[in-house]
Amino acid sequence: MPAPETATAEAAEEEKPAVEMVDVQIDGAWHQVPKGTRMIEAVRMARGDGSTVPHYCYHPKLTSPGNCRMCLVQMGMPPRPAPGAQAAAPDADGHLPISWMPRPVIACANTVAPNMGIRTDGELVEEVRQGVMEFLLINHPLDCPICDQAGECSLQEFSVEYGKGSSRFREAKVKKPKNVDVGPRIRLDDERCIMCSRCIRFSREIADEDVLGFVDRGSRTVLATYPGKELAHNYSLNTVDLCPVGALTSNDFRFRQRVWFLKETESVCTGCGRGCNIQVEAREGEVLRLTPRENNDVNSSWMCDHGRMTYHELHVADRLTDHMIKEGGRHQVARRGEAVRYAAALLKVFKPGEVAIVASGRMTNEELYLTRKLAAVLEAKLVDIIPREAEADDYLFAADQNPNTQGARLLLCGRSKPGNKLAKIRKGIAAGEIKAVLSLGEELTDERVGLAAEDLAGLSFLLHLGTVMGVTAEAAQVLFAGSFPMEKRGSMINVTGRLQRLGGGGIAPGACADDWEVLRDLIAELGGGNGIYLLEELFSEMAREVSKLKGLSLGKIGSQGMHLIDSKECVPLLRKEAERRASGLIP
């Protein structure tokens, strides 16, 4: 399938005019950068380590108003010859001499020109940075001890580098509103705001909800919501990430933990089918927040508030923490091996066709692949997942609420549409043809399956692999405590057909197992060992057996994922971003 797709991509490539490159001298060395690049991005390219000149208001995905002045650099151009004089001769490499301008320019809004010179350090640049910092700090409160941004605050970082260490300001600081509710999830501290307007621009340009603005221009400028409006859209928490200081803080994360204690793990959001790239930030295995990770093929630099809150599922009240076997009508705690042997012994008695499996679109590819193998060992014909749909928005949030429906289609459901067999399973149970059900990560009393507690009680065997106590778990003979997606590694395929990796980050409590290990043990107990000990090995085996994944390994997927299936879905947010770029609003 991908063949024609690549062909069109190549064709598109050819049609584009070749990018014109210009020579720019950056900190003394000559570089080639595409014409029209902002100076700040040219510096980033030249440095090659991701760093660039200090800045507050500039963000590559937003327009550049140039209002913080932190990014000032020294610029130079070839001298213009006096009328009648001879133009300066180029040197051996063809570069003209540079005459430096006496005043600095901002690097974020100016684009490079041929033979331009940029200096990101030196006396003048250091001096203006110190000046800008001194102004920014004049009215800034000494809030760092209680400020959530401390530790990831640009203002702190640049004060260390360019701050004075003591204040020359003798007058009283301007008092501004603190602890203001600007929306259901966000708190604003106006004293900390440095007027970079990133939050305003994000709401206006990306979320299309113009709710924020500056009022009372002058030294008393404050950020405020427009009367009668609040910062409540589903992308509002991105402003908290964007805010270079601690002016906007998330109610959810507020005062929970210091950021320097957090360990970041690269993963993928499982809140919907989009699969936004995220960082799972946890202290000692306890997940405390999710933040977006840049991926320009999926979520640009953003994620939705719904996705950010998904980690709260880890805090459910009745989390399963032990594997259990039902004996005499009561659940007894068992070791994983015991429970696996018990389940396998009971499963062996069923004839082909008497077992049905209800799997989940929230399982990883590896788990789905093992589910298919398990179905083959048990000769179960009725295997399906529960589809979930919701209303998509025009940005990231996808209609498909299962993070891995594409994976289930590829690995488990075959040609049938996910969810098509659920009715058959229901009928089979009612008719008594299906005697045993394996419920993998799903609640069978869900209305999409439509089973009642009595139906479950009527089964001869019910196995549940899940995370939360519920009706199905209660009725199960064998109960395996599994992990949430934020606690496991693996791979998933998002709605646009991109194969991406989950990195874990959280640590499951108690005896909770990695779901794939339970499935592997069950298969081994029923059909003999398979010698798989690592997730990497499992993926490689899967790659050998599934033609779409041929030649892949977990490592090869990379932190940014890779396009695998053409699903005809596109990302509205990326489309809009491309439009903005085409119209020249953003670089």
Added chain:
Amino acid sequence: MATVTVQRPKLSLAEKLFLPGVLKGLAITLGHALRMLRGQKKVTMQYPEERWDANLPEHYRGAPALVTDEHGRERCVSCQLCEFICPPRAITIVPEEIPGDDQWAKVEKQPKAFEIDMIRCIYCGMCEEVCPEQAIFLRKDYAITGTLP
């Protein structure tokens, strides 16, 4: 240059033989022992009976404790810097927001739980040094074992 070559001192024969040095050392130690036996020199303090409380220096580092300000408010704002700096990780803090109806709501943040594991604490004083609010001090208590009241 970082390497400095030091000339080894030239030793005289007596020094090379080592024995005179040994004898001199033996004489010194014997002198100490004799003085001690005559009861002229004693540095040991017989602890539970004799105490040094009156002589504890100003900077003595005993058990760390949180302090209150002049209004009786606990000064700690739960910035967790001491938790970070503490070399043996003796401090565990659970921060929380001060409720809006509290007298000190404008301080915004306070510790919900502030635990110092006194078995781990090494009395280094780093917490006192790092605290931006001057909320934690090392007291002069050095006898911190005992029974619960």
Added chain:
Amino acid sequence: MDLGLIISSAVKIIGFVFLMLMPMIAYIIWVERRFLAIIQDRIGPNRVGIPWTNVGLFGLGQPIADGLKSFLKEDFTPGHVNKFYYVIAPALVMVPALLTCAVLPFGRDLVLPFLDEPIRLVIADLDIGPIWIFAIASLGVYGIVLAGWASNSKYPFLGGVRATSQMISYEISLGLSIIPVLLLFQHLNLNDIVRYQSEHGWLLLPMWGDGWSVQRWLYLIPAGVAFIIFVVSMFAETNRTPFDLPECETELVAGYHTEYGSMKFAMFFMGEYAAMIIGSGLAVTLFLGGWSLPFGLDALVLGVFSDTWFSWVPALLSTGIFFLKIVCFMLFFIWVRGTLPRFRYDQLMKLGWIIFFEAALANIFIAAGILMFA
């Protein structure tokens, strides 16, 4: 076998080893702690006395408390050790130390009124005394090597390696150093050596009997050199400061016994002190007249107690004198420990192989020359 011999040997073993040596080990440790303390202007253990009273007895209860503590501590064996060798290593240190004391004469022949024959106050009256001691004492190194190896961790291993080379090196000068002594006495029975010194002056104090000869006074030169080499080598053999490199805590945590605890550690500890006591005993026996009194006082004592009913007194007195000499020697050990810093390992090896080995060899020729020509 002669029943009388068995009984008397048993009594001597119990009396000497268990009633004298063992308590001595315990109390030497206490003495060491107190003596080191006063050298360092401290007090040392002075509190443990009679339980549940305030009677301190200068801390004399300390060794008993320490012993009890060693017994009551958990006998922990780390999981990574080689169990068999790990367990026998402490015994291999303790046993040779105790075995060597078999040939040490600890008193004048005991004449009891109701026995015809005098009892020799030595457990085994061998004619190869010093050789027996060296033969057995050199087995002590196996305990340390095994401890270091069986502990299966790096510090004990390094400690064991150090101990091996150190003890093997110094055994040579130790053995060579006493040859001049044996040349003079022409005897290997330690009891006879002591009796000779009692009558003809101590080796280092030839001031009575026929000690007043030019030959004996000239002989003081090789005897003195031998004494110095012997004593220093003994420090090295018993791993005492300044040669305690196998267990030096600054580099090796606790050297070969890092992984040991409770009674097993106590065995190493006691073995080391037993070795020190035996070493001191040998030095006293060879150089300082063993159990004899100086200046021919022995004859005087014998004269005073020639009465049949008091004939046992000189023997007891001589035992007391022997132990007094040992205690003085031990105090010297402790004094040195309180004074000298630890040597570097290369200095230790250099001292052993380049200085002492050669000096001891030369010393033999000097002694022989004096015996031949003077």
